Amino acid sequence: EVQLLESGGGLVQPGGSLRLSCAASGFTFSTFAMGWVRQAPGKGLEWVSPISGSGGSTYYADSVKGRFTISRDNSKSTLYLQMNSLRAEDTAVYYCAKGQRSGGVQFFDYWGQGTLVTVSS
Amino acid sequence: DIQMTQSPSTLSASVGDRVTITCRASQSISSWLAWYQQKPGKAPKVLIYKASTLESGVPSRFSGSGSGTEFTLTISSLQPDDFATYYCQQYNTYSYTFGQGTKLEIK
Numbered sequence: 001e002v003q004l005l006e007s008g009g010g011l012v013q014p015g016g017s018l019r020l021s022c023a024a025s026g027f028t029f030s031t032f033a034m035g036w037v038r039q040a041p042g043k044g045l046e047w048v049s050p051i052s053g054s055g056g057s058t059y060y061a062d063s064v065k066g067r068f069t070i071s072r073d074n075s076k077s078t079l080y081l082q083m084n085s086l087r088a089e090d091t092a093v094y095y096c097a098k099g100q101r102s103g104g105v106q107f108f109d110y111w112g113q114g115t116l117v118t119v120s121s
Numbered sequence: 122d123i124q125m126t127q128s129p130s131t132l133s134a135s136v137g138d139r140v141t142i143t144c145r146a147s148q149s150i151s152s153w154l155a156w157y158q159q160k161p162g163k164a165p166k167v168l169i170y171k172a173s174t175l176e177s178g179v180p181s182r183f184s185g186s187g188s189g190t191e192f193t194l195t196i197s198s199l200q201p202d203d204f205a206t207y208y209c210q211q212y213n214t215y216s217y218t219f220g221q222g223t224k225l226e227i228k
Contacts (some may be wrong), residue, residue, distance in 0.1 A: 035217075037165075044208065044219060044220075044221050044222045045157075045159075045165065045208055045210075045219040045222075046219065047210075047216065047217040047218070047219065050215060050217065059215035059216075061216070062122075095164055095165075105153065105212045105213060105214065105215060105217075106212055107153075107155040107167065107170045107210070107212050108167070109167050109170075109176070111164035111165055111166075112164060113163075113164055114164060
C-alpha cells in the first residue's frame with residue numbers, strides 16, 4: 001500500500017525558513033517522480049514543485065522560484081522541500097504527491113494527508 | 122503558463138441527479154487532463170486521467186470527456202458521497218495548473 005507521510009510544518013515568522021519532509025513507503029521510490037502541492041486556507045490547489053525520480057529534473061512555480069528547493073533522498077525514500085524567505089502568502093497545507101513514472105509530464109496518483117505551514121509574526 | 126477555468130464555481134444538485142462540470146484550457150493540452158475530488162480536511166483523490174480514463178476503484182458513474190481546450194466531468198447519478206469539491210488539472214506542461222474548483226452542494 002502506498003503511503004506518504006508529510007512532516008515539518010508549523011508556525012514560522014515572515015522571512016524565516018522551514019524544511020518539509022515526506023516519507024514514502026509501499027513502492028519503489030526512486031522510480032517515480034514526486035512533487036509538492038499546496039492549498040491556502042479556504043482556497044484551491046496550487047502546484048509548487050515536481051522532481052523526477054532521479055532528482056535530476058525539477059520545476060518551480062513562479063510564486064516560489066528562488067525561495068524554495070525541492071530534493072529527494074532515494075536511499076531514504078524521502079522527499080524534501082526547503083522553504084526560505086517565507087511570506088504570509090505561503091501559509092497553506094502542503095501535500096506530497098507521487099507521480100506515475102520517473103520523468104516527463106504526468107499526473108500524480110497518490111497524495112499524503114498534508115502538513116500545515118503558517119507564516120505569521 | 123496555461124490557465125484552467127472551471128464552471129460553474131458552485132453547483133447545487135440532488136441525489137440521483139446527473140451533473141456536468143466544465144474545464145477550459147487557455148491553450149491546447151491534447152488529452153493531458155486529470156480530475157480530482159477533494160472532501161473537507163482530506164487530500165485530493167484522482168478520479169480520471171488522460172481526460173477520460175477512469176482511475177482504478179473509481180465508480181463508473183464518473184466519466185470524463187474532451188480534448189484540446191474543452192473538457193467535462195460527468196456524474197451520471199449523484200450519490201451522497203459525491204458532494205465535494207472537484208478540480209481539473211492539466212499536465213501538458215510542468216506548470217501543472219489546476220482549475221479553481223467546483224463545489225458540489227446538496228440542494
